[in-house]
Amino acid sequence: MLPTRFSIASAQCGKPHHSFSTIVSSDRDQFERLLSDVRRFLSQQQEVYGDLLFPGTQPAHSRSDAGDGGNVTKKGDGTSEEELFPDIPASRAPGSVRTEFPKEDWVGTEDLEALNHMICTCLKCSLGQTRTKFVFGVGNPQADLVLVGEAPGADEDAQGEPFVGRAGQLLNKILEAIRFRREDVYICNILKCRPPNNRDPLPEEVNLCEPYLWKQLELIKPKLILCLGRIAAQSLLKTTESLSSLRGKVHDYRGIKLMVTYHPAALLRNPNWKRPAWEDVQKVRKLYDELTTNR
Ligand code: SF4
Numbered sequence: 001m002l003p004t005r006f007s008i009a010s011a012q013c014g015k016p017h018h019s020f021s022t023i024v025s026s027d028r029d030q031f032e033r034l035l036s037d038v039r040r041f042l043s044q045q046q047e048v049y050g051d052l053l054f055p056g057t058q059p060a061h062s063r064s065d066a067g068d069g070g071n072v073t074k075k076g077d078g079t080s081e082e083e084l085f086p087d088i089p090a091s092r093a094p095g096s097v098r099t100e101f102p103k104e105d106w107v108g109t110e111d112l113e114a115l116n117h118m119i120c121t122c123l124k125c126s127l128g129q130t131r132t133k134f135v136f137g138v139g140n141p142q143a144d145l146v147l148v149g150e151a152p153g154a155d156e157d158a159q160g161e162p163f164v165g166r167a168g169q170l171l172n173k174i175l176e177a178i179r180f181r182r183e184d185v186y187i188c189n190i191l192k193c194r195p196p197n198n199r200d201p202l203p204e205e206v207n208l209c210e211p212y213l214w215k216q217l218e219l220i221k222p223k224l225i226l227c228l229g230r231i232a233a234q235s236l237l238k239t240t241e242s243l244s245s246l247r248g249k250v251h252d253y254r255g256i257k258l259m260v261t262y263h264p265a266a267l268l269r270n271p272n273w274k275r276p277a278w279e280d281v282q283k284v285r286k287l288y289d290e291l292t293t294n295r
Pocket residue numbers: 122123124125126127128129191192193205208209
C-alpha cells in the first residue's frame with residue numbers, strides 16, 4: 001500500500017521518478033524501523049506481563065527471543081492443538097495436566113546418567129524428529145539449587161548442553177555474582193529437545209516431557225529451584241500469571257521451593273531488567289543459604 005500512496009503524492013508534487021524512489025525508500029525504511037521498534041517493545045512487555053498485556057488472547061506460543069511474531073493456534077481452522085494432535089489430550093483442559101509418572105522403565109532408575117541413557121532416544125513428541133541433540137542437563141548431580149529453563153535453543157541443540165551461547169555466558173556471570181560456579185548447580189530445561197524456530201513449548205510437549213524433569217529432581221533432591229523466564233514459570237506452575245507477579249515469591253513445585261526470575265536471553269534484549277534480576281537472585285541466594293545452613 002505504501003508505494004501507491006507515495007506514488008500519488010509524488011505525482012501531485014511533480015517530482016522526477018528518481019526522487020520519488022528515494023522518498024519511498026527512505027519513508028519505507030523509517031516505517032520499517034518504527035515497526036521493528038514497536039515489535040521489540042511489545043515483545044519485551046509481553047515477556048513481563050504475559051497474557052495480561054493482551055487480554056482475551058491465548059498464551060503466546062512463540063518465544064519472544066525468536067522474533068517470529070507468535071504462533072497462536074485457533075480452534076476450527078484446522079490448526080488448533082486438538083486438531084493437530086488428535087491422539088493427545090489437550091493439557092489445557094482442567095484435570096488433563098499430567099501429575100503422575102507414566103508406567104515406563106526409566107521411572108525406576110536411581111541414577112541420573114542411567115536416566116539420560118534411557119530417555120535420550122525419546123520420540124514421544126514431534127520434537128524428537130527435529131532435534132540435533134537431546135539436551136538432558138548438566139551440573140552437580142547432588143546440587144541443592146536447580147535452574148530450569150523452558151527448552152533448548154539453537155546453540156543448545158547443536159551442543160547438547162543447556163544454557164550455552166550468549167545467554168549461557170550471562171547465566172554463568174549471574175551465578176558467579178551470587179557465589180556459585182556453574183558446576184555447583186544443576187541446569188536443565190523442561191523440554192529436552194529444541195522446538196523449531198525457538199517457538200514456545202506446546203502444552204502437549206510439556207505434558208509429555210515434564211515427567212523427565214520430575215525424575216531428574218527426584219534423583220538430585222534439590223532444596224530450591226530457580227525458574228528462568230515467564231514461559232518456564234508458567235509451564236511449571238500451571239498458571240497464566242505474569243512474570244512480574246510470579247517474581248519475588250516462593251512457590252512450591254512438587255514439594256520443592258521454587259523462585260522465578262528473567263530468562264538470561266531476555267536480559268540480553270533488555271538490560272533494564274538486570275537490576276530487578278539482580279534483586280531476584282539475591283533473594284535466591286538468601287533462601288538457599290537458609291535452606292542449606294542446618295542440613
Ligand atoms: S521434547 Fe521431550 S517428550 Fe518430546 S521427544 Fe524430546 S524428550 Fe521426548
